[in-house]
Amino acid sequence: MSAEQLQLIRDVSQIIAGTTDFHEGLRQAVARLANFAQTDACNIFAYDNRRGQLVMEATYGLAQSCVHRVQLSAQEGINGVCYDRREILNVSNLGEEEGYGQDVEGWAAGFGSVLAVPLQVGGRAIGVLNLCSSDSQEIGPRALNMVLAISAPLAVFVSNGRLSEEASEHEKAQQKTEPQEIMLRGTAITGGVVRGRAYFLAGSEALDTITRKYASDVEAEKSLFQKALSVAREDTIELQQEASKILAEADAGIFYAHLLLLDDPTLLWRVNNALERRFKLRFALKVVIDEMEEEFRRLDNEIVRERLADMKDVVFRIYQAVEEIDNVTQRPKKLKSLRSTKRPIVVTRELLPSQLIRLPLANLAGIVSESGGMTSHVAILARTLQIPMVVGVKGALANIRKNDDVILDCSDGSCHVRPTRQVVKHFGPALRFHARPKVVPAAVCELSATADGTPIRLGGNISLINELPLLERYGAMGVGLYRTEFMFMIRNLYPTEDEQYNVFRSVVKDGGGSSVTIRILDVGGDKPLPYVNFGREDNPALGWRGMRFLLSNPQYLAPHLRAILRTTVHGRVNILLPMVADLDELLLAKKALRQAEADLEKGGIPYSRNYRLGVMFEVPSAFWALPEMLEHIDFVSIGSNDLIQYLFAVDRGNSRVTGWFRQFHPVVLRVIAQVCELVARHPGKTVSLCGEMAGNPLGVAFLIGAGLRHLSMNPWRIPGVRQAISQLKVADCQDILSRALRCNCDAEVVVMMHEFAEAHGLE
Ligand code: PEP
Ligand code: MG
Numbered sequence: 001m002s003a004e005q006l007q008l009i010r011d012v013s014q015i016i017a018g019t020t021d022f023h024e025g026l027r028q029a030v031a032r033l034a035n036f037a038q039t040d041a042c043n044i045f046a047y048d049n050r051r052g053q054l055v056m057e058a059t060y061g062l063a064q065s066c067v068h069r070v071q072l073s074a075q076e077g078i079n080g081v082c083y084d085r086r087e088i089l090n091v092s093n094l095g096e097e098e099g100y101g102q103d104v105e106g107w108a109a110g111f112g113s114v115l116a117v118p119l120q121v122g123g124r125a126i127g128v129l130n131l132c133s134s135d136s137q138e139i140g141p142r143a144l145n146m147v148l149a150i151s152a153p154l155a156v157f158v159s160n161g162r163l164s165e166e167a168s169e170h171e172k173a174q175q176k177t178e179p180q181e182i183m184l185r186g187t188a189i190t191g192g193v194v195r196g197r198a199y200f201l202a203g204s205e206a207l208d209t210i211t212r213k214y215a216s217d218v219e220a221e222k223s224l225f226q227k228a229l230s231v232a233r234e235d236t237i238e239l240q241q242e243a244s245k246i247l248a249e250a251d252a253g254i255f256y257a258h259l260l261l262l263d264d265p266t267l268l269w270r271v272n273n274a275l276e277r278r279f280k281l282r283f284a285l286k287v288v289i290d291e292m293e294e295e296f297r298r299l300d301n302e303i304v305r306e307r308l309a310d311m312k313d314v315v316f317r318i319y320q321a322v323e324e325i326d327n328v329t330q331r332p333k334k335l336k337s338l339r340s341t342k343r344p345i346v347v348t349r350e351l352l353p354s355q356l357i358r359l360p361l362a363n364l365a366g367i368v369s370e371s372g373g374m375t376s377h378v379a380i381l382a383r384t385l386q387i388p389m390v391v392g393v394k395g396a397l398a399n400i401r402k403n404d405d406v407i408l409d410c411s412d413g414s415c416h417v418r419p420t421r422q423v424v425k426h427f428g429p430a431l432r433f434h435a436r437p438k439v440v441p442a443a444v445c446e447l448s449a450t451a452d453g454t455p456i457r458l459g460g461n462i463s464l465i466n467e468l469p470l471l472e473r474y475g476a477m478g479v480g481l482y483r484t485e486f487m488f489m490i491r492n493l494y495p496t497e498d499e500q501y502n503v504f505r506s507v508v509k510d511g512g513g514s515s516v517t518i519r520i521l522d523v524g525g526d527k528p529l530p531y532v533n534f535g536r537e538d539n540p541a542l543g544w545r546g547m548r549f550l551l552s553n554p555q556y557l558a559p560h561l562r563a564i565l566r567t568t569v570h571g572r573v574n575i576l577l578p579m580v581a582d583l584d585e586l587l588l589a590k591k592a593l594r595q596a597e598a599d600l601e602k603g604g605i606p607y608s609r610n611y612r613l614g615v616m617f618e619v620p621s622a623f624w625a626l627p628e629m630l631e632h633i634d635f636v637s638i639g640s641n642d643l644i645q646y647l648f649a650v651d652r653g654n655s656r657v658t659g660w661f662r663q664f665h666p667v668v669l670r671v672i673a674q675v676c677e678l679v680a681r682h683p684g685k686t687v688s689l690c691g692e693m694a695g696n697p698l699g700v701a702f703l704i705g706a707g708l709r710h711l712s713m714n715p716w717r718i719p720g721v722r723q724a725i726s727q728l729k730v731a732d733c734q735d736i737l738s739r740a741l742r743c744n745c746d747a748e749v750v751v752m753m754h755e756f757a758e759a760h761g762l763e
Pocket of ligand 1: 481522618691
């Protein structure tokens, strides 16, 4: 190899090695080649698989606009033949030669001679390199040798460059097409299956982007802090009012605690300390949050750690106040687009309680949050407001796009983003089951009746005062189950007797005119109280909960019972004891009740003895204690949710074992039927069912067949169940139940249930 050829190879190799831009490298290489060969032009064509043509990749001597635009046949013309046959073609007197017309009239017009050399990698042609001269003379051996020497490394360079270009084109094309469906997972806070459009809500992460800035005047920053604190206080009072409009039980609750936090000496000290370090206020707030986040994370207590969210909320409000003072943003955010988005599913990194309260709740379909846990305040609020919410969804912000179609399945905490048709079809029945009727026919709060005239009482399950209007709307006959625990969960301190009484009184007074069944505080397990340390329990569902918790905490039980008893003068009240396992527990609860009555009498506080007392039938042991317990109570309410959980030892909140939570298992039906039979032997005593089973129109025949004449459910389920009942005759219900009781497994019962439902026009 001549020194000249070596030099050319070295030069081109340097260009190749030194470039990060494939086309720029090629452009320099062809320029160098034309220069060395002393020709007027040098071009590289590469075979494009998709187009089936040779496409110009680089040129020296022609306009750069030809690159990628000049395309040649891969079989005809000088370059086509060279490529196709992998032959060197050295053509002179162009125009006079036959057979190369395409080249001569096209890209090569004006050239007198062309030397074309195939570019090959591993024996396969990948393109053509050519030299062109305006001269008609054949291009000489010196240039030919140079081209031959350089063609192999150039071919590899072209081949690699094309491959990576194709890969990035493919990627771009993929980005342009609709992204695929993906499924993300988190922890469901509430129940339900909903579908909606993704709406992004920014939150306290705004603090993350604040960069370190120093203040020239520390005193000015301190006074800005004071101003921001007072704006934040006003804001919190406003929020407290907004919250109490939505949640009467929340007054003096979360936001009252936030007001206290705004005066918390440690918080104030921390911010002032950061200001002393000459940080600007915004950065000082970020420093404080970062420090606290670090400290809280190290604590081995979930509830304490989740109080960090409250701290953040408060600091974020101070930050927003600073922004407002600086006129950067207007408060409160109007969230107009959220209101106009159809069924929005809010996607956020972390939702703060104050943000949740400000959302247009009536329009909201659900919430997906990247962080948060079961016991956070915002989770409790979502649960009380019955907004489907999944927390801890890693990758939500990165994978969900604005307006994406999202299905939230709160039975297992899955979020189906951009669901395919099959996925939507799969969720169809669940979406219909959980959809709340948009138009409710004028409901009447009267007894429902079977086709043969047997009256069935349908009550409503509620947790909050703001649900009271639903009773009338959906035609509930009173409150069949008032879950009192939520007002205790959304506060930071145990509410006083008077606070409890005020809330309970509203429920009794406005509870649909019929009776109200007030269930005594049922906490523990998945329902923690922020101010009680339940400790770490390996089996919380079998732990310190329900009656056990209350009996061991008379300081909570006594004022609670007094508050409930005081409501008996305002309407017909049934008092319901949760999770009673045996006679002993019942008698202890009754003793506490007698004591509460005695206390009221002593204090001259009115109450009526005209209330009914009942137990929830949820713990299997109670089945064998029921005959004795019935001597001491007026009614039994079957809590099928917990009953099934404990009958099958299957965690009702664990998505992995949902398949084992078999509501229509013959064993469940046998227990229900026998409890009904037992109660029926005691004149004047009644039995009802208030678990989720009651709200399923397909299963109601079993319950009527078992003898149940009182069911309580989410109010919006009442119209569907009422309609189903009107299609049924008691004898048919008894018949299907007796057949179901003889089955061996739930699958048989479910098939039977669907056949029955179809035959009776229930589906
Ligand atoms: C039940 O267990 O069926 C019930 C109604 O109570 P909760 O769902 O509140 O535990
Ligand atoms: Mg229960």
